[in-house]
Amino acid sequence: MECQELDRSGIPEKYLxxxxxxxTQDEFELHVLECPSCQRTLELLQTVRDDLAxxxxxxxxxxxxxxxxxxxxxxxxxxxxxxxxxxxxxxxLVHQRARAPVAQNVPVVSSPAVQSxxxxxxxxxxxxxxxxxxxxxxxxxGLPARLPHASDETAAGIKTQPRNTxxxxxxxxxxxxxxxxxxxxxxxxxxxMQHNSxxxxxxxxxxxPENATVTPSVSSSDSIPDQIAKLATVRPFPYTFAxxxxxxxxxxxxxxxxxxxxxxxxxxxxxxxxxxTNGFNTAQDYFREGMSAYVGxxxxxxxxxxxxxxxxxxxxxxxNLYLGICKLxxxxxxxAASALQNAAQEKKPQLAQAAHFFLAKAYLQLGKPADxxxxxxxxxxxxxxxxxxxxxxxxxxxxxxxxxxxK
Amino acid sequence: xxxEPAITSAAxxxxxxxxxxIFEGDPSAEQELVTTYRRGVLVIASARTRDREAALDLTxxxxxxxxxxxxxxxxxxxxKLSAFVNGVARNLINNYLASRVRRAECExxxxxxxxxxxxxxxxxxxxxxxxxxxxxxxxxxxxxLLLSMVDGHSLAEVGLRLNLSHQAVRARKSRAIKKIAKKFxxxxxx
Numbered sequence: 018m019e020c021q022e023l024d025r026s027g028i029p030e031k032y033l034x035x036x037x038x039x040x041t042q043d044e045f046e047l048h049v050l051e052c053p054s055c056q057r058t059l060e061l062l063q064t065v066r067d068d069l070a071x072x073x074x075x076x077x078x079x080x081x082x083x084x085x086x087x088x089x090x091x092x093x094x095x096x097x098x099x100x101x102x103x104x105x106x107x108x109x110l111v112h113q114r115a116r117a118p119v120a121q122n123v124p125v126v127s128s129p130a131v132q133s134x135x136x137x138x139x140x141x142x143x144x145x146x147x148x149x150x151x152x153x154x155x156x157x158x159g160l161p162a163r164l165p166h167a168s169d170e171t172a173a174g175i176k177t178q179p180r181n182t183x184x185x186x187x188x189x190x191x192x193x194x195x196x197x198x199x200x201x202x203x204x205x206x207x208x209x210m211q212h213n214s215x216x217x218x219x220x221x222x223x224x225x226p227e228n229a230t231v232t233p234s235v236s237s238s239d240s241i242p243d244q245i246a247k248l249a250t251v252r253p254f255p256y257t258f259a260x261x262x263x264x265x266x267x268x269x270x271x272x273x274x275x276x277x278x279x280x281x282x283x284x285x286x287x288x289x290x291x292x293x294t295n296g297f298n299t300a301q302d303y304f305r306e307g308m309s310a311y312v313g314x315x316x317x318x319x320x321x322x323x324x325x326x327x328x329x330x331x332x333x334x335x336x337n338l339y340l341g342i343c344k345l346x347x348x349x350x351x352x353a354a355s356a357l358q359n360a361a362q363e364k365k366p367q368l369a370q371a372a373h374f375f376l377a378k379a380y381l382q383l384g385k386p387a388d389x390x391x392x393x394x395x396x397x398x399x400x401x402x403x404x405x406x407x408x409x410x411x412x413x414x415x416x417x418x419x420x421x422x423x424k
Numbered sequence: 425x426x427x428e429p430a431i432t433s434a435a436x437x438x439x440x441x442x443x444x445x446i447f448e449g450d451p452s453a454e455q456e457l458v459t460t461y462r463r464g465v466l467v468i469a470s471a472r473t474r475d476r477e478a479a480l481d482l483t484x485x486x487x488x489x490x491x492x493x494x495x496x497x498x499x500x501x502x503x504k505l506s507a508f509v510n511g512v513a514r515n516l517i518n519n520y521l522a523s524r525v526r527r528a529e530c531e532x533x534x535x536x537x538x539x540x541x542x543x544x545x546x547x548x549x550x551x552x553x554x555x556x557x558x559x560x561x562x563x564x565x566x567x568x569l570l571l572s573m574v575d576g577h578s579l580a581e582v583g584l585r586l587n588l589s590h591q592a593v594r595a596r597k598s599r600a601i602k603k604i605a606k607k608f609x610x611x612x613x614x
Contacts (some may be wrong), residue, residue: 064608
């Protein structure tokens, strides 16, 4: 017998387990008696076997199946986390794309959701009344009436919010973002300026679906006054107490950011001190409460309070700015221009930029496109969020001027 | 199953001489016989009985029976001493397994046939070493060894029980045995 052969064929182990036939067993035992190597092998296997038998209970206690399940469970959990993370990341990307600003250098970006009704045969066959849109009939300042863009929202199946003087939804940071994105303001409130007596607090940004592309609906098919009217539309400029307010120079309330009025923060106008009572002794008090009303979209009250603030402190630039905006939203561009001209003297670039921007809007509403373009250029030259939109509007005005020259 | 002819003839000559010397009453020859065959007989007896104490007793019985036979000249073919020892061992082990009666009495001198303390120490050390090596093995490897060496399952059956392939079981078992044998060989002096 060859020892290596015996090992390869597993005869020692079979011998220990009593699995050899009698003849092979006799032969192997005879070999073992004379072979120290095979004796050692058998001793080893016996020792191992005895030890295993002594600890069999412990070894059997480890069930391989649960361990395998445990391992697969971890793999499954890890896989789920990865998949969930991927889905979440994709959602974030989709959300960011939906909220991505309309490229400022691209004049018009069309979307099925916001196309004009004429682009949709089904919608074109319906009257504007069927669409639930109030057709503007009043001309103002030489600007003709136009088909409101609310029809776009209706066409997209979105319920248009009623026009109320008190819109409870306070201005949010999102409004500010939408505003700074440019374009959205061009059509969102274009309709507003046709309603002289109605407040222009309507913000359609909230009513639009997230993935609806905001489109400035100035098209070459519109008449020139229509196009200018669209460019003249104004949306409420969001007010953040820590934003523009903090840029107010001394006397204008650089410390206002630190002592924000609770009523303004809560967006609940009128919850603070009432005019003429305790605490309404300074321009700051009127401004604070006025901005609370502004945030709450009560532009009439806001204009009244900001007027008081400006009367007490004529150089209060921020009060002048928001007073001008309120006046614009209330449909009084000439009064707005006066306040905005005062605000435009401000040295702080962001505030001055906003003042020039809205002054340009006022000029557009007043039918002074040249002055408006000049103001837009001043706004574009200043650093701030409105620079891009100002440049865009300058290009639009140039285009409109070119068209009128051709006609 | 073939042995080397030269080695076989040398072994035969040695056993022939050993049997002759015992028959002639040479005490050193008896000691040499015990030294030559004791471990092998013990291994066989342990393997067959799975009882070390019984194996020790049986080993003594085998050696006593062989010595008596050699002293009385009952070995017909002295060159086949190993086969004679193996035959005696098989008969006694079979008798033991049949009756399960342990014969503890010792008829030989304690000096010659008591348990070798060195061997016992080596056995103890070997057990300790094997225990530590087995404990260091992966649990699956331990289960493979347990199922195949203690329970007597084939490698295919072990693979089915542990959800492993036959090849994997064989490879893991071989690797584990080799690992233990490597350490084991360092303690084996003979």
